[in-house]
Amino acid sequence: MEANTVIWIFILPLGAFILNGLIGKHLPGRTPGWIAVTAMGAATVITWIEVYRFVRLDEPAFYQHHFFTWLNITARITIKAGVLTDPLSLMMMAVVTTVSLLVFLYSIDYMKGEQGYARFFAFLSLFSFSMLGLVAAPNLIQLYMCWELVGLSSYLLIGFYYQKPEAVAAAKKAFIVTRFADFGFLTGILLLSGITGTIQIEELNHFSGIPDFFSQQATFLGLSSITWAMALIFIGGAGKSAMFPLHIWLPDAMEGPTPVSALIHAATMVVAGVFLVARLFPLYQAFAPQALDFIALIGAFSLLFAAIIACAQTDIKRILAFSTMSQIGYMMLALGAGGYAASLFHLFTHAFFKALLFLGAGAIIHVVHTQHIEQMGGLRKVMPVTHVLFLIACLAIAGIPPFAGFFSKDEILIAVYAHSKVYFAVALTGAALTAFYMFRLYFKVFWHQSKEVHAHPAPVLMMVPMIVLAVASVITGFTGFNLFYPLAGHHDFTVPFTSVIVALTGITTAGVLYLKKREKPEQRPLLYRVVQNKFYIDEVYLFVTKNIIFRSIAFPIAWFDRHVVDGFMNALARVTQSFSQKIKFLQSGQVQQYAWVFMAGAAALIFMLMFIVR
Amino acid sequence: MTGIPVEHLLIFSALMFFIGMYGFLTRKNLVTMLIGIELMLNAVNINLVVIDRFVYPKQTDGLFFAMFVIAVAAAEAAVAIAIFINLYRNIRSVDVEKVNEMKY
Secondary structure (H helix, E strand, O other), X not given: OOHHHHHHHHHHHHHHHHHHHHHHHHOOOXXXXXXXXXXXXXXXXXXXXXXXXXXXXXXXXXXXXXXXXXXXXXXXXXXXXXXXXXXXXXXXXXXXXXXXXXXXXXXXXXXOOOOOHHHHHHHHHHHHHHHHHHHOOOEXXXXXXXXXXXXXXXXXXXXXXXXXXXXXXXXXXXXXXXXXXXXHHHHHHHHHHHHHOOOEHHHHHOOOOOOOOOOOOOEEOOEEHHHHHHHHHHHHHHHHOOOOOOOOHHHHHHHOXXXXXXXXXXHOHHHHHHHHHHHOHHHHHHHOHHHHHHHHHHHHHHHHHHHHHHOOOOEHHHHHHHXXXXXXXXXXXXXXOOOHHHHHHHHHHHHHHHHHHHHHHHHHHHHHOOOEHHHOOOHHHHOHHHHHHHHHHHHHHHOOXXXXXXXXXXHXXXXXXXXXXXXXXHHHHHHHXXXXXXXXXXXXXXXXXXXXXXXXXXXXXXXXXXXXXXXXXXXOOOOOHHHOOOOOOOOOOHHHHHHHHHHHHHHHHHHHHHOOOOOOOOOOOHHHHHHHOHHHHHHHHHHHHHHHHHHHHHHHHHHHHHHHHHHHHHHHHHHHHHHHHHHHHHOOOOHHHHHHHHHHHHHHHHHHHHHHHO | OOOOOHHHHXXXXXXXXXXXXXXXXXXXXXXXXXXXXXXXXXXXXHHHHHHHHHHOOOOOHHHHHHHHHHHHHHHHHHHHHXXXXXXXXXXXXXXXXXXXXXXX
């Protein structure tokens, strides 16, 4: 691994961002898109070469290189920008560059003719740069900085249609919610570096347990300080990964353009939380088992919660958003249950099939001009290729062999089974619900009666990435991931057998309910409405912020500021003003009067000097 | 010079100073007020020279101070008279009580 080759992986997307951002507006036609694609393509090639060298040429499994010293804080704590490559970051870099490249390629035609075409590609390149910096970060500070940068690019891209009020609101919501979580992350970093005395990830993962600054035995509410630090870091990850109760931004983030949803809000950025926990996994395992239990709990709850909500949504992208949240719940649960490789395997496969689902949804929206699944139907005749690709992705996420999702979900189920039977039951229920809601979506969109849709074939540039992703969704189950981590073979087929049965049950139920007739009861049951409104979590947040925080805290404080603090200052000003109004007539404009005062003053001074001061 | 005692000289300069001050404070014509100022300045000059001569006969600081005052007084007179002329052109008067535009 050569440092001066690796650095191009970061420079190229950054260069595309700068170029498109500065002069993209003046470039003709689709040139900005091709600039971004070229840069990303080169970065992808370099990444895969590095992966190949890592696999074939027996490069050391761990490699660290610092490009430059960024901040010198103390003699012991210096922050250096650089790369850390180990199987985890190589795997993430491969996923990020590959999915980015395919989504960029797709966007060239998808975004054609949009206002701000160059801006779009500039932001996408910025995102890829930040995400690569994040996954390759050798220390927590660089990781945190890139973490905020991906948050920023996510904000910019959700609000891409900035003339749409919903998009602006969604962008703000995403930024504020994740910012709120990042506060936990930052506190966690400070606490952790206070305990361990280092910010280097590899030193952290080999932490001896001897505290540096203050004792790790220091406890708060019965948990050790290091557990608190790790839990706080997880909260940052939970915000980015849309875990309950910080998930509210993800469905709204679908206001952004569909390729953005595919890249950022499905395949790469939202799994940053999983990556973060995986990055510090040795530390979690050795020092913070309670934090891991917490992660498992949140993951299990989120996966079931999101899966239930996804069953009652009618917006195609929102269904996919909740499904993303549910799948990340699986990854978190697997990490909490100790299934490190299983979790990353699912991250790897999920990136491909979820990106495919979103790109497929984008192709559908491109043709039917609506996101409402009740207004679609019979599309299998209109767009046969997309239909097949979408079906592959649905089967992959539902966990049907031989598609990728089956293998990775299977690994997770085995890991969870060994950990806890309750979580296993939750994960199985989630698997059934996943199959159900995905095929509800599939049947509603592609079957039913045909509609009058002006079918124009999707451009080749949109089809190619989808085909590549579909191939990846099939083969990554067999190969690909074991480049990075060897997976243990299993010979017990109870768990996989159960999971397939469960998934098939879900698909069959969806088929029975949605394949033929379209039920339209006048009065939906109460439970359905509760689920459709996402358990009213948004309303709870609104209630808490509006009624509790604004009414009882913010308004009184604002009143105090306006009337007491400002009032005091205003009173001071008013007294000064009226006093000066009274004495201003001393300024008569008569020079001789002034001279009298002056002389009297001089005389008084002389008198004092002569007789009083001495 | 040897014949005149120092007290006489100091009394003379004090009288001159207060005459100038009286003129400055009571006259309404700006030009006469300026003359009052000149009287005060020259009273100070006499004081400086006398103190130099009788108290520090080996040094010349007082003499140079007096010369500075003369130079500054010349400049001041030039500026003041220029102002008076312009004032007269504007309000047809050099009465100090009419020059009160700069009040509150």
